[in-house]
Amino acid sequence: EAQVTQNPRYLITVTGKKLTVTCSQNMNHEYMSWYRQDPGLGLRQIYYSMNVEVTDKGDVPEGYKVSRKEKRNFPLILESPSPNQTSLYFCASSPGDSYEQYFGPGTRLTVT
Amino acid sequence: TQLLEQSPQFLSIQEGENLTVYCNSSSVFSSLQWYRQEPGEGPVLLVTVVTGGEVKKLKRLTFQFGDARKDSSLHITAAQPGDTGLYLCAGVGGTSYGKLTFGQGTILTVHP
Numbered sequence: 001e002a003q004v005t006q007n008p009r010y011l012i013t014v015t016g017k018k019l020t021v022t023c024s025q026n027m028n029h030e031y032m033s034w035y036r037q038d039p040g041l042g043l044r045q046i047y048y049s050m051n052v053e054v055t056d057k058g059d060v061p062e063g064y065k066v067s068r069k070e071k072r073n074f075p076l077i078l079e080s081p082s083p084n085q086t087s088l089y090f091c092a093s094s095p096g097d098s099y100e101q102y103f104g105p106g107t108r109l110t111v112t
Numbered sequence: 113t114q115l116l117e118q119s120p121q122f123l124s125i126q127e128g129e130n131l132t133v134y135c136n137s138s139s140v141f142s143s144l145q146w147y148r149q150e151p152g153e154g155p156v157l158l159v160t161v162v163t164g165g166e167v168k169k170l171k172r173l174t175f176q177f178g179d180a181r182k183d184s185s186l187h188i189t190a191a192q193p194g195d196t197g198l199y200l201c202a203g204v205g206g207t208s209y210g211k212l213t214f215g216q217g218t219i220l221t222v223h224p
Contacts, residue, residue, distance in 0.1 A: 004154075040121070042216040048211065090154050098143065099143075099210060102157075106153070106154055
């Protein structure tokens with residue numbers, strides 16, 4: 001089945017403890033992206049990647065890191081999480097120039 | 113930072129009524145996408161509009177892209193309870209190739 005998978009789906013952590021949210025797609029898509037969703041703010045793009053080894057900042061990159069070493073994986077790294085990074089995170093991939101996003105199921109992160 | 117203003121934020125209507133959701137920006141986008149999201153899931157693409165003035169129909173849903181490619185609307189005819197959900201518009205490109213800007217979303221509730 002064609003899909004985007006994210007792990008973990010739920011995570012509660014403490015301020016300053018490094019964490020990684022994994023994202024993988026099995027559709028051979030060139031483009032991948034990370035978003036956070038907060039009430040009243042819609043989806044905001046954190047980082048996106050047009051291809052392997054190519055990443056660009058979205059609108060809210062501060063406090064996040066990404067890497068794209070292989071086409072199928074695009075992990076999101078929080079080196080020192082803070083409570084304002086408590087949010088619902090979505091990974092997405094896209095096949096081509098249309099940038100039509102196929103979203104994963106989401107990761108709900110709580111930082112205390 | 114590009115902005116997409118989506119309105120209204122909340123819409124509560126009775127089954128059979130018509131409704132329109134608007135998405136406006138001062139920026140020009142190369143295309144505009146509409147997504148629908150249900151609780152606990154990632155957004156799912158409904159349609160992409162690419163050409164200024166374009167109108168696309170998906171059963172009871174009509175999508176329009178403004179002539180200047182800065183705004184879009186989603187019109188639902190004879191709404192049904194199954195239309196209930198969060199509707200999101202997303203502008204593609206603009207100042208950065210591959211970047212997506214989402215509106216804040218419209219929460220639609222259709223009562224039987």
